[in-house]
Amino acid sequence: MRETRPLLRPMEPSDLASAIEVDTLCLPRPWSETVWREELESPFGHYLVLEEGGGISAQVGVRYLADELHVTTLAVRPERRRRGYASALLEAALGAFPEARRVHLEVRPTNAPAIALYERLGFVVTGRRRRYYGDEDALLMTLDLEARR
Ligand SMILES: CC(C)(COP(=O)(O)OP(=O)(O)OC[C@H]1O[C@@H](n2cnc3c(N)ncnc32)[C@H](O)[C@@H]1OP(=O)(O)O)[C@@H](O)C(=O)NCCC(=O)NCCS
Structure with a gap:
């Protein structure tokens, strides 16, 4: 396959099958199609993909509130x-909300690659949510966007 430059763009409803495939390959509890549709339709959601070679290689979603x-x-x-x-997608998603002051996320304490990525972007651990995933706690990580500006 010829290498093409990845295209970073908003996710569209026609991407859902690919998004679900990527989700299923990557996450222990992938979202159902219903959840994906609700997220894409939400006025608070912002979903981006990286497309290359005619397929979706990566995706990110954020919600903006208060x-x-x-x-x-x-x-x-x-x-x-x-x-x-992942870094490019996250930075693009955060960049779409210049008025945002903080970013939160949950991550499994055993997910070393994700924690390394978030720490590199400036997130710090700010809490722990007991049994968040049912089988495991979640670390709450926060990025102070105002301090970064
Ligand atoms: C976590 C994940 C999204 C990272 O995606 P990615 O595109 O490989 O990340 P990036 O290339 O932007 O990584 C940026 C930096 O994060 C850190 N990092 C990412 N993956 C890492 C790993 N496996 N081990 C150590 N550090 C890692 C490194 O500092 C890396 O920079 P470097 O490659 O120059 O060393 C990817 O591994 C993934 O999809 N995992 C499964 C799904 C998941 O865990 N999602 C997050 C749920 S909270």
Whole structure:
């Protein structure tokens, strides 16, 4: 396959099948199609994809409410990792809300790659949500956007 420059763009309803495939490959509890549709239709949601070679390699979602962003999903196809895709998607999603003051997200304490990524972007651990995933706690990580400006 010829390498094409990845295209970062908003997710569209026609991307849903690919998004669900990426989700299923990457996350232990992928969203159902119903959840994806609700998120895409939400006025508070902002979903981006990286498209290359006619397919979706990576995706991110955030929700914006009352000055705060919440990262709802992030996934990069296993064979496309360590190319800066997650970082680029997250920065683009955060950049779409210049008025936001803080970003929150939950991550499994055992998810070392994701924690390393978030720490590199400036997130710090600010709490722990007991049994958030049912089988595991979540670390709450926060990025202070005002301090970064
Ligand atoms: C976590 C995830 C999104 C990272 O995607 P990615 O595109 O590979 O991340 P990037 O290339 O932008 O990584 C940026 C930096 O994060 C850190 N990082 C990312 N993956 C890492 C790993 N496996 N081990 C150590 N550090 C890692 C590194 O500092 C990396 O910079 P470097 O490659 O120059 O060393 C990807 O591994 C993934 O989809 N995992 C499964 C889904 C998931 O866990 N989502 C997050 C749920 S909270």
